[in-house]
Amino acid sequence: MLNTIFSGDFPRSRILSVMLLAIFVMLALGPFLFPSTRAFSTLGMICIFIIVVASYDVMLGYTHIVSFAHTMFFGIGAYGVAMAVTAMGNTFSAILAGTLAAVAVTIVLSLLLGLLSLRVRAIFFALVTLAVAFAFMTLVNQLYTVTGGEDGLRVRVPRELGPAFRPFDGTLRGFSITTFLSGLFTQPWNLGEVIREAMFDVRITGRDIMYYVTFAFSLTAFLLLLRMMNSPFGRVLQAIRENEFRAEALGYRTVYYRTAVVLVSTVLTTLAGVLFALLNRYVNPENTLNFELMVFILLMCVIGGMGTLYGAVIGVALFMLAENYLQDLLRVLGGYVEGIPLVERLVGPEHWLFWFGLLFVLSVYFFPRGIVGLLRLCSANGARRRAFAADENAREQRESQA
Amino acid sequence: MSTQNQIPDEDRPSPAGWRVQLTRFREQKPHLFLLLFMVLIPAFLMPPVTWLTLTISGLAMGLMLFIMASGMTLTFGLMGVLNLGHGAFISLGAFAGATVVAFWLGDYAGSSSMLVNMAAIIPALVFAMAVAGLVGLVFERLVIRPVYGDHLKQILVTVGGSIILMELIHVIWGPNEIPVPRPDSLRGAVIVADTVPLIGGMAVEKYRLVAVVLGLAVYGLMIWVIDRTRVGILIRAGVENTEMVEVQGYRIRLLFLAVFVAGSALAGLGGAMWAMYQEIITAHMGDTLMISVIVVIILGGLGSIRGCFYGAILVGLINLYVGYLEPRLAAVTTVGLMMAVLMWRPQGLIPVIKV
Amino acid sequence: MAEPMLTLSGIRADIDQYHILHGVDLQVPQGELTVLLGRNGAGKSTTLRTIMGLTRVTAGGIRFGGDDITGMPTPQIARKGIAFVPESMGIFGLLTVRENMVLAAINGPIDPARLEWVFTLFPPLKTFWDRSAGNLSGGQKQMLAIARAIIEPRELLLVDEPTKGLAPAIINDLAGAFEELKGQRATILLVEQNFNFSSRLGQSVAVMDDGRIIHSGSMADLAGDEALQQHLLGLSLGAHQ
Secondary structure: HHHHHHOOOOOOHHHHHHHHHHHHHHHHOOOOOOOOHHHHHHHHHEEEHHHHHHHHHHHHHHHHHOOHHHHHHHHHHHHHHHHHHHHHOHHHHHHHHHHHHHHHHHHHHHHHHHHHHHEEEEEEHHHHHHHHHHHHHHHHHHHHHHHHHHHEEEOOHHHHOOOOOOOOOOOEEEHHHHHHHHHHHOOOOHHHHHHHHHHHEOOOHHHHHHHHHHHHHHHHHHHHHHHHHHHHHHHHHHHHHOOOHHHHHOOOOHHHHHHHHHHHHHHHHHHHHHHHHHHOOOEOOHHHHOOHHHHHHHHHHHHHHHOOOHHHHHHHHHHHHHHHHHHHHHHHHHOOOOOHHHHHOOOOHHHHHHHHHHHHHHHHHHHOOOHHHHHHHHHHHHHHHHHHHHHHHHHHHHHHHH | OOOHHOOHHOOOOOOOOOOHHHHEEEEEOOOHHHHHHHHHHOOOOOOHHHHHHHHHHHHHHHHHHHHHHHHHHHHHHHOOOOOOOOOHHHHHHHHHHHEOOOOOOOHHOOOOHHHHHHHHHHHHHHHHHHHHHHHHHHHHHHHHHHOOHHHHHHHHHHHHHHHHHHHHHHHOOOOOOOEOOHHHHOOOEEEEEOOOOOOOOOOOEHHHHHHHHHHHHHHHHHHHHHHOOOOOOOOOHHHHHHHHHHHHHHHHHHHHHHHHHHHHHHHHHHHHHHHHHHHEEOOOHHHHHHHHHHHHHHHHOOOOOOHHHHHHHHHHHHHHHHHHOOHHHHHHHHHHHHHHHHOOOOOOOOOOOOO | OOOOEEEEEEEEEEEOOEEEEEEEEEEEEOOOEEEEEEEOOHHHHHHHHHHHHOOOOOOOOEEEOOOOOOOOOOOHHHHEEEEEEEEOOOOOOOOEEEHHHHHHHOOOOOOOOHHHHHHOOOOOHHHHHOEEHHOHHHHHHHHHHHHHHOOOOOEEEEEEOOOOOHHHHHHHHHHHHHHHHHHHHOOEEEEOOOHHHHHHOOOOOEEOOOOOEEEEHHHHHHHHOOHHHHHHHHHHHHHHH
């Protein structure tokens, strides 16, 4: 059964499996493990961006299509539902209308871009997507009467998905990981007290419903992508990636496959954008269409590991952690290098992007397969060494018996 | 006797009709055709004085874009390297130039004498080119060298490198935008005497005129180098067949480096000129300008200096015309122009590389 | 006997994952025209490219005029005095004939006297001096390719199948040009499939098969020995011309 769920594409590394399991548990039990709202919204973002980055990986890692227009599709979904709710009120039908409209626009644009990719070479295509995404963002900024321009739009969600809605009375018990861990380090002898302090009340609201809808979507979409990439369709994609001419010669109409990949990728991203609008309840050009966001997606995909899908999960989790906690780390480090003029400023928390950029460049050189690739390599080496050792043992035994 | 050899009148081929000639013109000189189109249509949509002012301003912007973009198109044409970090060099040049003209030699810039101003401007431009060129040298060795031939990795590392460079700008110059006051003698406009027919009373900003002159000079110099010098022959040969150039005995790797450094220096020059044009700079100005640069090089044809020139002018003009007629559509129209040209000519206006 | 100009010893070379040369031992005597024969796929072009440094050597050594040039970068090998005319000719179609020649004259401006001599060998080059090289016919391009290699005196000329796809009249002109070069005591290594052309010009000959040299000796001996031709090349070459 596991084979079916994972579509035969297992993590293939014990460390990776542990990490993935941890992330899964964290996301599945989120509201019950993290009392703070900041952590809660971060979890929601992780769910959403796993799909955004995974669908980007499908294009970049599996098919070697470089596109800088990914944020555009994300924004289409977010703005689609935001504008629909603003115009039609916070009803589910508004959400549905907005989603359908957004997906329709996405499909049309994707087909147009697919058509373009026929005419021009890959490098051109990458540059053109960059220009198109920029034009789209400018348009959104300019048409401020419908899009709210730079200020963006507030998204009023239906009551059932909002913080005021209580699906049932009474509270559930939650167990705060962070409090538990910090308590463990500060007063390990007082275990009972630590556990008691870690417990907290959880009131399930509409926001939690929204979160679990997002989580369900994220899980389903991810498993779907996994299934797709490990099906015959996925194999053809890899063939196209390795040697397109050969694939075409073998009879596969690469145009259709490419277009299909782009469509799946962009539509999933648009849906993720819809959920983003509903979860974040606020959209503006900066948090949906910005080029910086596009670069982040690229970073997460590459550092996590291109062409692995699991890389998206690791990359997103790592990135979100870094964004929130790297600044703290840098602040601590900053204390140590105080006094050295330029270095002091470099290690400042506001320059965390510099270090992340450095990490990105280094990982392209030294870990082209990303973290997942690295973990798998270590694991494979370990397995090989163990198999070799086992062979040696068997041989020695045979010889000693002879 | 001789009449027997003459072709009867009705069989003699007639001179090509104007329609045929127009088609021929459109096919063989698409850049001029488009330029004519671009310039003439708006002439009917606005008063002549406005049209002339916008055209000159468009030329100025276009030529500055040309200077910025020429490095990138040459780098791609010769080395096959797509440097998405080019925008960072533009920003770097802008900041370096601004430092000279606004801080170090600010007194000279403040004087009202043009000659004294030049004592500030010229060092600013030279310094901008030197800084950008030097960083370009380091960039080529450290970032680009290891990924020659792998376009995907090039895109990735140059994007990463760009982030790092722009963060370094933040570190050195601070995160805020820096105002760059234009040197005194270049402020204001030249007013055409009222007595001149049609365009009397028109005001043309002095800086724009200077930018046009400088831009044309740079273009002229580049064309001269490419067409008439041995280095230019080497570059054109290298664009066509790198291996064969090595077989002839030339160390083309050095040429690559030189072209990359020159391209980065040009980006810096463009950035510095832009700084004095906009009178304000931020570290991310390179990013926004990169979009225009990308449109320019795709429009013109990767690897072609002439194409880059015409592409840049077209982009400058369309920005100014649409900016006047319907400002909200300026960015979209620029990209739309690129898409339209791509559908018509997938290789750009004056293609050099087979794409 | 004088020291050979070029010596290959046990050269192995690969292209990607394919082993092409399996231990080539070749000696090119000074002042002679040596022909390298062999069927398609034997490794003749790869041998020339390896000498020029375009294909990496995995084993063995190459000595040229007393220096070891194994693994040297191509531009350096060229500057040692080796000129290479590849199978694809490698002329720069976007440049004019003049510019192609200017580029080829790496040691300074073109020597007018030498240029005149090249014009006598290949008159069309003078006619099309300022025209784009891409507009030349096949034969004219080949002339340009060879002219580039000889516009300055070189110690060694490597020429890969110059007569391929050319009309007999042009081939005749090329043969005349090579005769003149021979008259100047140039050292030439010529890869050719056209046996008539080769036997007319060649003084020494080496035969390749399957990445190895299977015979070397004088051209006169091979041309006169039909049985040997049959054995080495699978057919009697004289009968097929």
